[in-house]
Amino acid sequence: MSHRLVAMELDDSSAIGRADSRDDELALRHARSELRRAAQLAVAGELVASITHDLRQPLTAVEMNISAAIHFLRRRAPAIDDAIEALDDALRQQHRMRDALQVLQDLAVRREPRWDDVDLVALVHEVIALVETDALARRVPVVVDAHDDVPIVTGDATLIRQAFLNVVLDALEATSKSTTPTAPVHLTIGPDGEAAAFTVAHAAPHNDSSGVSTWSLALAKSIAAAHGAEIAVKTMPKSGISVIMRWPTHRPMPLPVSDDAPDA
């Protein structure tokens, strides 16, 4: 803002004015860069917080199960079956931790997104094929409404598929925990101005007004942020929850290499 004021005051001096225009541009680029970085940090912070929470829970359960197993085995007449049951549960929780850590590892070694033309309708059908078994097991029908005029977007198909998959799996889980556990999950893919919108509408779990709030949604948000896409979660008292993802057709502007980089 201060740069703009200086430029206006010195409008009668063309030489200084040009110099200040360049300062303005640099300041604007710097501000944009800071905003984008702050948004990325916010997403990363949310992701780390949810993964940390998802690690604390199984870690506590592992500690309790192993301690209980030791108790059972140290009895004068060891309760072998109880100990085995506790250790089995500890192992299941260890797998839960491994899955959460895998997400972190995937993020740590994540390659740069590949920028290709992506047909989101095709991706949605791939996701439906992937979740089919889970949906059948949960007895939750999946209804798809794919419009014909969905624009091709630019992005990394593998990452976008992962984001879709996370949101749909969350929806299936939330529905199965709702008061209407066999209500269908509605997937809609259609145009939205210059973008393509993918909406997942599902019933809210009976004990959770926000529904999807796990690390998987955070990861989906992280992928969306890398693509310049937006995610909104809307909770409606009667109809449930809608997760709306809006994917732009064009690749987002890349970040400058550094704040001091010369004007490219």
Add this chain to the structure above:
Amino acid sequence: MRDDAPLVVVVDDDEAICRSVSRMLGAEGYRVRAYTTARDYLDDRDEASPSCALVDIRMPDVDGLALMRALRGSGSEIPTVFMTGIGHIPTVVEAMKEGAVDLLAKPFTAEDLSGAVARATESDRRTHDDRRALVERWRRLERLTPREAEVCALVACGLLNKRIAALIGTKEKTVKVHRGRVMRKLNVSSVAELVRFVESVLAESNRRMIKLDGAEVHRPQIAEILISVTARERDQGAPAPDAAPMDQRTMPLSH
């Protein structure tokens, strides 16, 4: 597991936590009931209160703090240990203000859990013993007649028989008889013991009902006389025997 082992309630929306904490406490000899929502617990509360509740602070719908408020609102004094995975300081402060006896930050160890539950159940045992003792005092008090209750209160206030006789409009000899019956009915052997008895009833004068072993025990009507006469005497200090007309200083009692 013994039927009289302390009952611990675990409330956590994570089934794995419910299962594993229950298993650990069960291995230590506690009876355990686990619930994945606060509503399930509120709907399924036993008449016999548990000795301790282990409650996750952050739960969907009704969270741990709301659950504790609901329990307190219904007169429950169950010692509550909160579990938290977030360590959000304002929430922790609020939990302690709400009267949590302990707080376990996830991931906690089996020793942390055992210690917190042992302290909470011990606190519940002490509270339970105190309640039982108060109910016992109420039951002894119930044996007194209104006149005896009045004499009991006046003796506990340090008044001599002669003064009491003047206050209640009877003879000193009659007061001595009342006093002897009071000592016998309350099962006390000295005035000092009588004073301690009355003080312990007065200390809980705000309680009109106590839940004990799942049953509601109400304070006997006779306790009102003890409380009101003691309060009146203490308000008026140590007045002379003829400081007030007799009819204003005695309670309208029937023998």
